[in-house]
Amino acid sequence: MSKPKFKNPVVNWIDYRLPIFTFMNHELNEYPTPKNLNYFWNFGSLAGITLVIMIVTGIVLSMNYTAHIDYAFDSVERIMRDVNHGWLLRYIHMNGASFFFIVVYIHIFRGLYYGSYKAPREILWILGVLILLLMMATAFMGYVLPWGQMSFWGATVITNLFSAIPLVGESIVTWLWGGFSVDNPTLNRFFSLHFVLPFVIVGVVILHLVALHRFGSNNPIGIDVKGKQDTIPFHPYYTIKDLFGLSVFATVFAAAVFFFPNFMGHPDNYIPANPMVTPAHIVPEWYFLPFYAILRAIPDKLGGVLFMFGAIMVLFVLPWLDKSSVRSSQFRPLYKLFFWFLVIDCIALGYLGAMPAEGIYVVLSRLATAYYFFHFLIILPLLPKIESTRPLPVSISTPIITTSSNASTVMAMREKK
Amino acid sequence: MRFSKLVLYFLILFNFFLSKLALSAGKAIEYPDKNWSFSSIFGTFDKASAQRGFQVYKEVCAGCHGMRLISYRNLAALGYNQDELKAIASQFEITDGPNDDGEFFTRPGRTSDKFASPYPNKKAAIAANGGAYPPDLSLIIKARPNGANYLHALLSGYVEPPKNMKVPEGMYYNKFYSGNLIAMPQPLYEDGVEYLDGTKASPDQMAIDVTTFLAWASEPELEERKQLGITVILFLIVFSILSYFSMRQIWAPIKNKN
Numbered sequence: 001m002s003k004p005k006f007k008n009p010v011v012n013w014i015d016y017r018l019p020i021f022t023f024m025n026h027e028l029n030e031y032p033t034p035k036n037l038n039y040f041w042n043f044g045s046l047a048g049i050t051l052v053i054m055i056v057t058g059i060v061l062s063m064n065y066t067a068h069i070d071y072a073f074d075s076v077e078r079i080m081r082d083v084n085h086g087w088l089l090r091y092i093h094m095n096g097a098s099f100f101f102i103v104v105y106i107h108i109f110r111g112l113y114y115g116s117y118k119a120p121r122e123i124l125w126i127l128g129v130l131i132l133l134l135m136m137a138t139a140f141m142g143y144v145l146p147w148g149q150m151s152f153w154g155a156t157v158i159t160n161l162f163s164a165i166p167l168v169g170e171s172i173v174t175w176l177w178g179g180f181s182v183d184n185p186t187l188n189r190f191f192s193l194h195f196v197l198p199f200v201i202v203g204v205v206i207l208h209l210v211a212l213h214r215f216g217s218n219n220p221i222g223i224d225v226k227g228k229q230d231t232i233p234f235h236p237y238y239t240i241k242d243l244f245g246l247s248v249f250a251t252v253f254a255a256a257v258f259f260f261p262n263f264m265g266h267p268d269n270y271i272p273a274n275p276m277v278t279p280a281h282i283v284p285e286w287y288f289l290p291f292y293a294i295l296r297a298i299p300d301k302l303g304g305v306l307f308m309f310g311a312i313m314v315l316f317v318l319p320w321l322d323k324s325s326v327r328s329s330q331f332r333p334l335y336k337l338f339f340w341f342l343v344i345d346c347i348a349l350g351y352l353g354a355m356p357a358e359g360i361y362v363v364l365s366r367l368a369t370a371y372y373f374f375h376f377l378i379i380l381p382l383l384p385k386i387e388s389t390r391p392l393p394v395s396i397s398t399p400i401i402t403t404s405s406n407a408s409t410v411m412a413m414r415e416k417k
Numbered sequence: 418m419r420f421s422k423l424v425l426y427f428l429i430l431f432n433f434f435l436s437k438l439a440l441s442a443g444k445a446i447e448y449p450d451k452n453w454s455f456s457s458i459f460g461t462f463d464k465a466s467a468q469r470g471f472q473v474y475k476e477v478c479a480g481c482h483g484m485r486l487i488s489y490r491n492l493a494a495l496g497y498n499q500d501e502l503k504a505i506a507s508q509f510e511i512t513d514g515p516n517d518d519g520e521f522f523t524r525p526g527r528t529s530d531k532f533a534s535p536y537p538n539k540k541a542a543i544a545a546n547g548g549a550y551p552p553d554l555s556l557i558i559k560a561r562p563n564g565a566n567y568l569h570a571l572l573s574g575y576v577e578p579p580k581n582m583k584v585p586e587g588m589y590y591n592k593f594y595s596g597n598l599i600a601m602p603q604p605l606y607e608d609g610v611e612y613l614d615g616t617k618a619s620p621d622q623m624a625i626d627v628t629t630f631l632a633w634a635s636e637p638e639l640e641e642r643k644q645l646g647i648t649v650i651l652f653l654i655v656f657s658i659l660s661y662f663s664m665r666q667i668w669a670p671i672k673n674k675n
Contacts, residue, residue: 035671077486077556080638087638088645232671240664247657254653258646259458262559270560270635271552 027213032231033238034219036396040114041217042245043107048205049246050100055198057093058142065145067191069184072147073272091261097139098264099253101287104132113339115327116218122319124211129315131204136288138197141190143285148269153282155182155190161295164302181275222328223392230396281356289353290346294372296357297365307369314376321376324384331390335383342375446593448563448570451625455632456565458647461640462633464496469612470630471495473623476610478554481546481601483534486555487634490528494637495630502528509533547587549600558628558635565632567593572624575603 006012006021015021064083066075079086108128111117117125144155159176163169178185216225225231232238256263264286268279284292291308298304314321329336349368355361454463471492474484489506497505506526511533514521526533535551536542543550558564570593578590578597588598605620605627612618633639 074486081486081491087642091642236667237671240660240667244657244660244664247653247660251650251653251657254646254649258642258649261642267560267562267564270556 027209028239029233029235031213031234032216032225032228033234034217034225034230034396035232035237036219036221037217037238037241038220039245040106040110041219042242042249043103043110045242046103046245046249047100047107050096050103051198051201051205054093054096054100055202057089057096058195058198060089061093062191062195065191067145067188069147069187069273072145072187076146088257091257094265095253095256095261097142098285098287099249099256100135101139103249104135105287108132109343111218112342113329113336114218114220115222115322115324115329117319118322118325118327119319120215121211121218124208124214125319126316127204127208127211129312131201131208132315133312134197134201134204138194138201139285139287141194141197143269144187144190145194146269147187147273149271149273149277149279150266150269150282152182152273152275153279154284155186157282158284159186161301161305161308164305166302218327219396220328221330221393221396222326223396226395226397283354286350286354289351290349291353293349293353293365294369296353297362297369307373311372314373318376318380322380322383324387324389326389326392331392332383332387333390334387338375338379338383341371345371345375446595448566448593450566451569451628453565453632454629455636455639458643460643462495463629465614466626466629467495467633468497468630469614469616469623470626470628472613473605473610473627474554474630477604477623478627479532479535481535481542481551482554483536483542484532484555484634485534485553487532488528489526489530489532491634491637495633499528506530547600551601554631554634556635558632560635564635565628568631569624569628571599572605572627573621 005025006015011021061079064075064079064086066072076090079090081087083089111125111128140154140158144151159173159182162176163173165172174180176186177183178189216231219225266283266285283289291311294311295304295308298307324332324335326332329339345368348364349372352361352365352368357365454460454466474482489502492502492505493499506528509526509530509532510523511526511530512521512523516522536545539550552560558568561567571591574591574593575589576592578584582590582597584590584598588600589602590597591599605623607620608618609620609623610618616622636642
């Protein structure tokens with residue numbers, strides 16, 4: 001053992017045999033991070049914290065929940081009424097799901113805007129899309145557990161999608177249900193999977209972080225870190241910034257939990273599931289609405305399912321669809337424009353997913369769906385051929401060289417070095 | 418990034434909530450807004466009104482509607498003391514058993530019992546009401562969009578049907594019910610109950626009182642939730658301000674260098 005790294009001899013003794021403290025020091029303390037990250041880089045850590053909140057509240061809830069069609073609804077109400085602070089746990093978990101998606105969607109659009117998916121971060125991005133898929137599966141199955149009307153009918157509609165698969169579709173649906181309709185076996189397996197999938201997400205999140213720490217964070221300028229002068233240690237600079245972001249996020253989250261806990265839910269889910277009564281409008285949770293709109297936009301059932309999954313699949317290959325070597329849209333005027341078109345398109349799809357599938361809404365859904373795929377499959381590959389990107393700065397420490405006054409400061413800074 | 422940008426992002430978030438609100442409001446029929454004692458962020462239940470509402474439920478609604486999630490002991494939250502609760506519970510006959518002889522028997526209710534159900538089972542309830550199931554009222558305010566205003570409007574919405582409309586037998590016209598034809602006859606009439614506290618029992622007063630009672634039944638945690646919420650939010654705002662200035666201080670050397 002060369003010279004002791006840590007002051008505490010016990011820590012040193014352990015670290016020599018199991019270098020966990022070296023690892024933590026390297027990845028959380030010294031970890032060199034670009035010094036120009038803006039607040040959009042807060043959402044990664046926020047997503048991680050929200051995942052932990054969901055797992056902790058979820059484990060306590062599961063101690064009081066009964067996964068049986070005759071008792072599930074009442075056991076949730078018992079949590080709300082008789083378990084000490086059960087209402088708080090459940091409202092945090094329920095609203096936490098929505099906030100998890102808000103945070104992750106912002107995180108994803110951050111990645112799109114600043115080109116964070118480009119080389120050498122392709123696998124980092126793919127792991128992120130995988131997390132999104134796992135989140136969606138987990139959220140869907142979690143929504144079924146209270147066994148209200150929307151739980152039951154949402155589960156019926158979504159599982160029925162698999163019947164669109166040619167030849168084996170019907171058998172697959174029966175296999176998923178564990179019977180011939182959404183029933184007790186379905187609820188039991190959904191509970192089991194809803195419990196275990198979050199830990200799979202934790203696993204993929206760890207891989208996501210390993211991939212992130214290989215090359216470090218992208219940054220708003222989107223150029224590589226050129227040396228030490230471009231980075232600062234993660235601690236204390238980004239720990240305090242993440243703490244500030246977390247406290248603002250927690251304030252908004254608490255406002256929802258304490259004052260509008262059912263705002264993002266659906267009233268029908270306070271009606272116990274009844275297989276004999278179909279609700280007037282079956283709508284998924286808000287975070288699925290854009291995908292729901294795509295599903296309904298395609299007149300063919302199998303086609304709808306394919307396009308809906310395709311909307312996620314296209315994200316997996318995004319690093320190879322966008323061929324521009326410039327990452328940040330700050331230097332890609334055309335891409336920036338199309339990025340905002342995509343944002344509007346996604347919001348429009350969300351709105352259309354909540355509307356009944358009739359009249360003008362169908363037409364608009366089809367246009368919005370077509371544009372979504374047009375963006376990824378046509379615009380992105382073609383854009384580098386027609387776009388003239390703006391000149392990139394030399395490094396993060398010597399930003400934008402546009403005006404003469406700026407140029408002189410750059411010169412002055414160079415001389416100092 | 419300055420505060421102005423931060424404010425912008427807040428506006429975007431706010432806009433998201435607003436659009437959701439507009440979305441959900443657009444679909445529903447407009448109900449008169451009654452400005453409930455429990456709707457603001459500092460809101461609490463008007464206990465006197467909720468007690469009167471319990472009386473309305475007990476004497477009018479409970480003939481057909483159960484409240485299977487509520488126990489008599491829960492009524493303590495409305496200001497009843499233990500003796501009053503025991504007296505209320507003992508008014509009801511509860512089927513219990515089997516006893517040591519294997520027999521089911523009836524006994525007076527205890528405070529730990531759930532509210533007595535008007536029908537032995539759901540099928541009996543449907544059969545007794547011409548095929549329409551009178552829904553359980555434990556969660557009714559949360560189970561309807563804009564629940565409190567909706568219920569108050571529904572209870573006050575029995576008016577003469579339009580001349581060209583034929584109301585089938587066993588159905589009643591209600592201007593606030595979706596489709597306007599409801600299987601529930603008008604439940605509230607002038608002086609339908611004699612309030613113990615001497616309040617004049619007008620139909621509107623009874624509708625307000627029973628809605629307050631049912632809002633409490635749907636969200637018994639509401640007062641505790643909102644009080645705790647104010648403490649938590651105040652703490653988090655102070656914490657956000659402190660962490661913001663800590664961040665400024667820690668970042669000062671980096672920012673000054675640029």
